[in-house]
Amino acid sequence: MNAIRHHFSPLQRLLHWVMAICILAMLFIGVGMVSTIMPKYVPLVAIHKTLGTAILVLALIRLVTRFYYGAPALPADLPEPMKLAAELSHYALYALMIGMPLLGWAMLSASAYPVELYGGIYLPAILPQSDSVRTLLWNAHYYLAFAFFALILMHAAAALFHALVRHDGVFEAMAPVPIRDEVTRVEYTAAE
Amino acid sequence: MLQPRSSTARSVLGSFVLIGVVVAGSAAAFAYTAGWLSPERLTPWKMLQALAPPSGPALGHRRNHAKGICFTGVFESNGNGAALSRASVLAAGQYPALGRFNLGTPNPEAADATVRVRGIGLRITPPDGQEWRTAMINAPVFAVSTPEGFHELLLAAGSKDPNAMKVFAEAHPEFASFGAWAKNAPWTGSYAEDRFNGLNSFIFTDGSGADHAVRWSLLPAAQVVPVTQDDLKKLDPDFLEQEITQRVRSGPLRWTMTVTVANPGDPTADPTKAWPEDRRTVEVGTLVVQRIEGEADGPCRDINFDPTVLPPGMRTSDDPFPAARSSVYAKSYDLRTAEAKDYPRTVAGPKP
Ligand code: HEM
């Protein structure tokens, strides 16, 4: 009985929390920058593009670690609808982590803007200029950003629900620092 | 078997309250950041509302400088600018240029003789992928010191209150020098005779890492023939684009690009304050306009001449305008590209 794991690997946990902070920052920077005309607009946009591209790279690494290490099983006694909600929301989060930066990059390409990151790095255009395409991408980047934020709030609420109400080890599985996991160990033995 | 820690009803309730507070607090912080809780924040959207004429904006068009005509050509860099900036566009060479002569009005149908401010949008693209975009006007100084002041000017100019401009001018004494230029400076009958000024200050970084605060201008090679506004009113409402199209047909047009370097202490954050005449000025190259291009279906239409699109070696300074302009131009671009159907690329009917 050695296949069952109760925690994500340390690399996965590190990626999770680093990316969580980065993505939240991206959402706040995004809505903050488009609503200001102050001098901070310029650095905010530069950070948005640079950090967003970093998230794309991290998300791809994370996807690989997910396939390689897998994920601990959810508690057996978790109601089916909750399990389904957890799985679907995790797919959606991966799709957004990868999709949002690609949409941003593609939107700038279709707008004939140079995609310049900090450090004088230019990303190549991934689409030719087009009014209709850039409008479509703009709308997708805009509406999905709000969907992303809503999903993150639900995800955080669910994580806290596991941690504070159910005490079922799901939160501990991704906790930023190793937390004693009596509960999971108990379930593990019980499950055997 | 060990029991998982049992939770009392009370602590469960407390947990739900805590979860609710975390979620609601995050949502509130997000809403605050987005400006939804701060109706007084000057957003790009508000600036565009203030720019729009009472009848509403011209859909599909630039929200300002809506009337114009596109051109292509080259920028012949003579290499002198390399002493000021390491940007590749200032290294000696010839680089493709795209630009747009335009009028400072949100109305694409305005008669040319009624618009005091003329401008040029310019994009220079050296082969290495770097880009220099700039948008300049014919005034020697800008009208107001701050973007907030520009918003107040737009509100005053659009106000029904006959005293609004007077009240504005009293609150903004810096408006006087622009006002005097608008009233007294001679007009010209051609874009080819206009001098265009960047007005905003930027920082150039040279190869050794030293910074220089600069402003730039385009000086026309064409002989300037001063005329009055009344002379121009007798001409066709579109005389500027007709004239420039004719002129370029008979040969390319040139402007000398000059870069003026600030002395320590010169005002860089305020485009209403000209720098003294004796400041070091470097001729960095020549803009050569070779072809006039279509406005509705030409290559300028889809370009946002965003003044913060700068190559490495150039960056914004403490001048608050480029950032404000970038934010507002982006919003204008978002809107006009989404409205493309309201401004057809091809004019119906036979082409002349
Ligand atoms: C995880 C990745 C990303 C997230 C969560 C994100 C989120 C956001 C948000 C919330 C906004 C503001 C939407 C609004 O209120 O109008 C925004 C706007 C924007 N984003 Fe992103 N973004 C991401 C990645 C990127 C990337 C990689 C780029 C470009 C390389 C990019 C380019 C832009 C641009 C240009 C805007 C302004 C659009 C406009 O109104 O003109 N984004 N983003």
Ligand code: HEM
């Ligand atoms: C806060 C102050 C300003 C605001 C809100 C403002 C607003 C605008 C807007 C909305 C556009 C249309 C952008 C587009 O859709 O592509 C525009 C274009 C333009 N602006 Fe400004 N502007 C400001 C300051 C200036 C200054 C200081 C200059 C000159 C030094 C300038 C020169 C131009 C020129 C030449 C264009 C036309 C560029 C083109 O052909 O696309 N503007 N402006």
